[in-house]
Amino acid sequence: MSEGLDLAAAQVRALAAAAWAFRWTVELEAEVRFDRLASRLELMPGSASLAPLARRAARDERRHAGHCAQLAAVYGSAVAGEVAPPPEVAPAGLEPEEAACYELVAACCVAETGSVAVLTSLLTSAREPRLRAVLHELAVDEVDHARLGWAALALAHRRGSTGFLGLLLPAMLKGSVDDDFFLPADPARQDPRLLEFGVLPHSARRALFVETLDCVIFPGLEGAGVDTTAGRAWLAGEQLQVGAALTP
Amino acid sequence: MKKSTRPSVGKLLRVLVAGGVALAGSGPLAALAEDAPAKTEKTAEKAGTAKKPVEAEAAKKKAAATEKEKKEQEKKVEEAGGVKGW
Numbered sequence: 001m002s003e004g005l006d007l008a009a010a011q012v013r014a015l016a017a018a019a020w021a022f023r024w025t026v027e028l029e030a031e032v033r034f035d036r037l038a039s040r041l042e043l044m045p046g047s048a049s050l051a052p053l054a055r056r057a058a059r060d061e062r063r064h065a066g067h068c069a070q071l072a073a074v075y076g077s078a079v080a081g082e083v084a085p086p087p088e089v090a091p092a093g094l095e096p097e098e099a100a101c102y103e104l105v106a107a108c109c110v111a112e113t114g115s116v117a118v119l120t121s122l123l124t125s126a127r128e129p130r131l132r133a134v135l136h137e138l139a140v141d142e143v144d145h146a147r148l149g150w151a152a153l154a155l156a157h158r159r160g161s162t163g164f165l166g167l168l169l170p171a172m173l174k175g176s177v178d179d180d181f182f183l184p185a186d187p188a189r190q191d192p193r194l195l196e197f198g199v200l201p202h203s204a205r206r207a208l209f210v211e212t213l214d215c216v217i218f219p220g221l222e223g224a225g226v227d228t229t230a231g232r233a234w235l236a237g238e239q240l241q242v243g244a245a246l247t248p
Numbered sequence: 249m250k251k252s253t254r255p256s257v258g259k260l261l262r263v264l265v266a267g268g269v270a271l272a273g274s275g276p277l278a279a280l281a282e283d284a285p286a287k288t289e290k291t292a293e294k295a296g297t298a299k300k301p302v303e304a305e306a307a308k309k310k311a312a313a314t315e316k317e318k319k320e321q322e323k324k325v326e327e328a329g330g331v332k333g334w
Contacts, residue, residue: 023334026332026333026334030331033331086331087329088329089328089329089330089331090328091323091324091325091326091327091328092327093320093323093324093327094324102328103331106329106330106331107331110330110331110333111330111331111332111333112333113264114333114334115333115334116264118333118334119334143264143267146264146268147264147267147268148268149268150264150265150267150268150269151268151269152268153268154268154269167321167324167325168324168325168328170325171325171326171328171329171330172328172329172330173330174330175328175329175330175331175332176330176331176332176333177330177332178332216264216265219265220264220265220268223265223269
């Protein structure tokens with residue numbers, strides 16, 4: 001029995017280590033993405049004031065990556081080096097300002113806003129001081145990163161150029177989660193002990209993603225003139241998939 | 249009593265979205281937004297002056313343009329991606 005418990009505990013720790021190692025790659029990719037966006041924003045008269053914020057976000061992400069690497073190592077997974085530059089996520093056919101807006105919405109309004117929700121949630125259950133300190137530091141920074149996207153969207157809205165985002169929302173949202181995100185997870189990924197390591201159990205993470213979309217992201221986009229009908233339809237379809245998978 | 253692990257999403261909305269809009273609406277950002285180029289002017293359509301064969305040709309061109317736009321939009325949707333967070 002205790003051997004089984006030890007095995008489960010080791011599995012939880014390994015999953016936590018993998019999660020922090022993944023976050024390390026997310027943060028390093030975000031550093032490159034924000035630097036790339038900053039260079040583009042500097043050339044855009046209507047959005048150049050956002051460039052310093054994107055530069056600062058890039059520096060934040062480098063620091064975050066260090067924290068993630070340390071926690072991954074503490075939990076048993078060593079990471080080092082650099083990662084490949086993240087791919088462009090905006091479609092090639094967009095105008096440069098639209099492409100920057102698309103990437104800022106995908107990176108900040110969706111991914112960073114979602115990260116703030118996850119971090120806020122984790123902070124309520126993490127007890128270990130070092131972990132709490134990291135989660136708190138990251139949460140403070142990620143709020144600023146999310147705001148960068150919402151600010152970019154507000155500026156684009158004033159120019160009357162946010163309408164193109166509506167039909168692209170499903171692809172943007174689909175690309176923000178793993179392919180198995182709406183499928184039933186392995187029981188180990190549902191283990192509540194993951195919270196002690198700063199990781200949300202899978203179904204809690206999924207529920208939080210849906211709630212954040214419904215209550216924060218979709219209303220925020222609609223306020224900026226983006227039609228969220230296609231995005232909401234995508235989410236409803238994915239949720240049906242969860243329901244069907246859970247039905248005996 | 250065990251604390252809820254769920255954040256207040258309403259609070260998040262205020263903090264993030266309103267914060268971002270306020271950021272865009274303050275100081276130099278607001279000035280830049282005011283100076284931003286106006287929307288592209290739409291070309292006014294001339295109605296009722298064209299002859300029928302010309303209209304038919306225009307309708308054909310419009311249909312082709314619509315089809316082209318549709319294909320371009322489909323291509324954009326195919327190419328669009330997302331950014332993974334935590």
